[in-house]
Amino acid sequence: MAPKRTLLVLPALGVTVIAVAAGTGMLGGADDPGDVALAGPPATATVEKRTLTRTEKVGGDLGFGDTTGVQAPLTGGGMVTWLPGEGDVLKRGDTVYRLDQRRVPLLYGTIPLFRRLSAGSEGADVRQLELNLHALGYTGFTVDADYTSSTAAAVRDWQEDLGRTETGRVEPGDAVVSSGARRVAEITTQTGAAASGVLLRWTGTTRVVTVDLDTDYADLVKNGTTATVELPDGTGVTARVTDIGTPTSQEKGGATLPVELAVPDQKRLGRYQIATVQVILAAETRKDVFAVPVTALVARSGGGYAVMTGGEYLPVKTGLFSGGYVEISGDGVTEGLSVGVPE
Known part of the structure; x- marks a missing residue:
């Protein structure tokens, strides 16, 4: 009785397994592995050069992103009388909170208001303040590192718009400084509470x-x-x-x-x-490799894989699997080679 040949398709792997009785010489037996002609498959694909990426x-x-806390001023105290809502986006000039109904706005920069700024002050924090005043539409001064009488005049205009006493000076706690617009993530106090600790947490926008x-x-x-x-x-x-x-x-x-x-x-x-x-x-990532659909692979009974081409099975070595394709190599594997895709 002639030996039986069975085709078993494993859908989970997308690979056809050929179980062959010992001694047939098919697909890697002791004799010529390519001397058994088979009927062609119902569909074909072409060996292509592709870039494959395993993910x-x-x-x-x-x-x-990460949240950061907005601290109450270290000096001055006061009662929290207004807070923004969670999810609110605050931009330059917007009110971050109110203490005793005094608006504390947002300014852009990297240097907190750590000291009193007034006529005669010099430094990078002065320039930062003047940049903000200019961006908010106040004029009449030169943006530099010197706090002049012209700067003080612009500050008084700003203070008037904020509803504050027009001193021409900027004190620590008069504004909150951040690198840009912020989104309120969490309110950690409530109106009517004493201003202390973290008042709210915010993130980037x-x-x-x-x-x-x-x-x-x-x-x-x-x-x-x-x-x-x-x-x-x-x-x-x-x-x-x-x-x-x-x-x-x-x-x-x-x-x-x-x-x-x-x-x-x-x-x-x-x-x-x-x-x-x-x-x-x-x-x-493997660039410019020969690749075929995974479904074109046939598992050999003795181990390894083959592809069907020209009515015969061609043994191949597999490489990277990615996106339904597999890298193959071996004697006879060339770009454009037509291979079977069994159903």
Whole structure:
């Protein structure tokens, strides 16, 4: 009785397995492995040159980044009489809070108001104040590091608009300084309370993605690395690594690496403000390799794989699997070669 040949398709792998009785010589037997002609498959594909990338998918969070606290003034005290709402976006000149109904506005910069500024003061903090006054529409002075009588006049105009006593001087606590516009994330006090400690917490206004990355994947990220963020509705948006923190230990599990990614095209995020997302990182890339659909692979009974071509099975060596394609190599594998894709 002739030996039986059985074709078994494993859908989970997308690979056809050929089980052959011993001694047939088919697909790598002792005799010529290519001397058995078979009927052609129902469909074909072509060996192509492709760039294949293996990816790792990790969990992340869409939000507005880390929060920072806004402290009550160290001097002066007073009662909190007004606070913004959570989610409010504050820009230069907007009121951050009120103490005894006195407005405390937001100014842009990097230097807190740490001292009294008045005529005769000099320094980078003076220039910062004058830059803000100019941006808010006050004129009549030169933006430099010198607090002149002209600066004092502009300050009095500003104070009048704020409803304050027009002293021409700026005291610590008269304004809150931040690097740019801020989004209120949390109110930590209430109106009627004494002004002390942290009054509110805020973030930047641009949505970012944060990931606590397992340190096993630390080699997949560096500043500038691009990734794809998969939103809850399945939409994919491009992101870029902008910050990598210091590894920290977690109570449940090993160390993780805090990673932040910027999303240049904020419109692609739609209405999502805060959401759980998936981040797809490139783990390995192979450029200009010969590739076929994974479904074109046939598993050989003795191990390894082959592809069907010209009615015969051609043994191949597999490389990277990615996106439904697989890298193949071996004698006879050339670009444009037609291979079978069994159903």
